Amino acid sequence: SNSKNFALIGAAGYIAPRHMHAIKNLGHHLAVAYDINDSVGIIDSISPQSEFFTDFERFYDYAHRLKRDPATALDYVSICSPNYLHHPHITAGLRLGADVICEKPLVPTPELLDDLALVERETGKRVYNILQLRHHDAILALRQKVAAAPANTKFDVTLTYITSRGKWYLESWKGDPRQSFGVATNIGVHFYDMLHFVFGKLQDNVVHYSGETKAAGYLEYERARVRWFLSIDANDLPDDVKGRKTTYRSIDINGEELEFSEGFTELHKVSYEEILAGRGYGLEDARHCIETVNVIRTASCVSDGEARMHPVVA
Numbered sequence: 001s002n003s004k005n006f007a008l009i010g011a012a013g014y015i016a017p018r019h020m021h022a023i024k025n026l027g028h029h030l031a032v033a034y035d036i037n038d039s040v041g042i043i044d045s046i047s048p049q050s051e052f053f054t055d056f057e058r059f060y061d062y063a064h065r066l067k068r069d070p071a072t073a074l075d076y077v078s079i080c081s082p083n084y085l086h087h088p089h090i091t092a093g094l095r096l097g098a099d100v101i102c103e104k105p106l107v108p109t110p111e112l113l114d115d116l117a118l119v120e121r122e123t124g125k126r127v128y129n130i131l132q133l134r135h136h137d138a139i140l141a142l143r144q145k146v147a148a149a150p151a152n153t154k155f156d157v158t159l160t161y162i163t164s165r166g167k168w169y170l171e172s173w174k175g176d177p178r179q180s181f182g183v184a185t186n187i188g189v190h191f192y193d194m195l196h197f198v199f200g201k202l203q204d205n206v207v208h209y210s211g212e213t214k215a216a217g218y219l220e221y222e223r224a225r226v227r228w229f230l231s232i233d234a235n236d237l238p239d240d241v242k243g244r245k246t247t248y249r250s251i252d253i254n255g256e257e258l259e260f261s262e263g264f265t266e267l268h269k270v271s272y273e274e275i276l277a278g279r280g281y282g283l284e285d286a287r288h289c290i291e292t293v294n295v296i297r298t299a300s301c302v303s304d305g306e307a308r309m310h311p312v313v314a
């Protein structure tokens with residue numbers, strides 16, 4: 001049948017239910033879930049028959065047993081664990097003989113991406129990355145508009161990406177740079193990938209500010225000059241948004257504003273659909289944004305011409 005068998009790693013977290021729903025709604029089977037935390041009762045409302053383990057060893061042993069029968073063997077391992085565990089969880093999935101679907105950021109450095117390419121060759125299995133902004137209607141329309149514009153024009157872009165978070169964020173693994181790789185990598189990676197997808201190759205990358213809750217800089221692509229600002233601090237929400245909404249994702253192109261805060265909840269399903277149809281985004285698709293965050297993480301902050309600085313930091 002066309003129904004595929006899935007395992008899910010990091011099943012108790014915030015984003016895991018979107019993966020469970022995508023698997024279920026596309027007619028597939030979540031055979032086994034694993035998380036070190038046992039608050040996974042949500043499984044009952046989506047996939048009540050799934051096996052569940054809190055120890056990696058028991059999960060891995062069970063997953064190996066499933067291989068004995070082609071009807072139960074895992075086709076995919078999906079990964080929703082903290083960022084620093086993606087690499088070991090991806091290699092575990094590949095070595096189990098499954099293709100892997102992993103959350104962003106796939107890995108923090110190009111070197112780790114090269115290592116995954118090696119394990120892909122060793123195992124003959126593939127890694128796919130969730131890069132869901134590439135499936136967002138507003139972004140797809142923008143990409144077409146840019147492709148249709150004269151090739152020698154560069155767009156002037158101001159990107160403001162505010163997803164406010166409470167105190168818990170800095171207390172959690174997301175606030176620990178060793179586990180999340182910092183806010184620009186954890187959250188910025190979405191729009192660096194989107195900018196590359198829309199505007200082509202990166203040519204210049206300058207960081208103006210970098211802190212625990214916000215970052216800003218300048219990126220120049222083949223088709224755009226981009227001043228960007230990213231924050232998880234609710235105080236940075238524009239005045240007309242404060243108290244009304246907690247997220248504000250805006251891209252201003254040559255003075256024309258495109259608000260793309262809405263339309264995110266169904267994008268995991270589309271991502272799964274595309275992967276299962278053989279049109280998923282793999283290691284080489286992820287390379288560009290991983291190179292970008294790797295540079296941003298290690299760059300020292302500089303001051304710059306006002307024209308290249310986001311209005312919030314200029």
Ligand code: NAD
Binds near residue numbers: 083103130
């Ligand atoms: P979360 O903290 O809510 O969930 C992470 C889960 O992983 C937790 O349940 C935790 O117990 C579990 N975990 C920790 N160590 C583990 C281990 N050794 N083995 C198995 N499970 C372990 O975080 P989240 O927000 O769900 O993020 C999970 C992943 O998804 C991250 O990579 C994050 O960057 C990504 N994410 C992506 C989006 C998106 O828009 N695409 C949104 C949110 C999160």
Ligand code: HP7
Binds near residue numbers: 163164165
């Ligand atoms: N929320 C939670 O309850 N728990 C969380 O762990 C996160 C959010 P949005 P998403 O914070 O790590 C974005 O701002 O789009 C609440 C990034 N994705 O729309 O779902 C939150 O307080 C993602 O890569 O967040 O996720 C809001 O009430 C990053 O890992 C609500 O959920 C994640 O933040 C919706 O919050 C993070 C994108 O920007 C596309």
